[in-house]
Amino acid sequence: MKRLKAPRFVRISHKASYEVVKFKSDSLDGEIIKDPSGFRQIRLNENLTAKQEEVTLLHEALHGISFEYDVGLTEKQVLKLEKALLFFLKNNKEWIYD
Numbered sequence: 525m526k527r528l529k530a531p532r533f534v535r536i537s538h539k540a541s542y543e544v545v546k547f548k549s550d551s552l553d554g555e556i557i558k559d560p561s562g563f564r565q566i567r568l569n570e571n572l573t574a575k576q577e578e579v580t581l582l583h584e585a586l587h588g589i590s591f592e593y594d595v596g597l598t599e600k601q602v603l604k605l606e607k608a609l610l611f612f613l614k615n616n617k618e619w620i621y622d
């Protein structure tokens with residue numbers, strides 16, 4: 525499986541695009557910034573492997589989806605959806621379209 529390179533931005537909704545940046549952290553793989561001013565950012569630990577980066581980006585994007593669409597997912601639900609969506613995306617490529 526060819527890995528997805530982390531994009532510079534991910535679009536979550538018509539109103540919200542999240543800038544994707546690397547950051548230094550000893551404790552976090554990633555985090556999401558949702559400022560009341562509208563500033564949106566997904567931060568990925570600069571020391572992640574390619575595989576970890578892919579999973580972490582998807583994880584943080586799910587937090588963004590939960591926030592932007594007012595879903596209210598818990599951390600536990602995000603972790604389960606992260607696994608489910610990763611499987612779904614990788615196993616249904618012929619169905620995903622532009």
Ligand SMILES: [Zn+2]
Nearest residue numbers: 583587599602
């Ligand atoms: Zn999380």
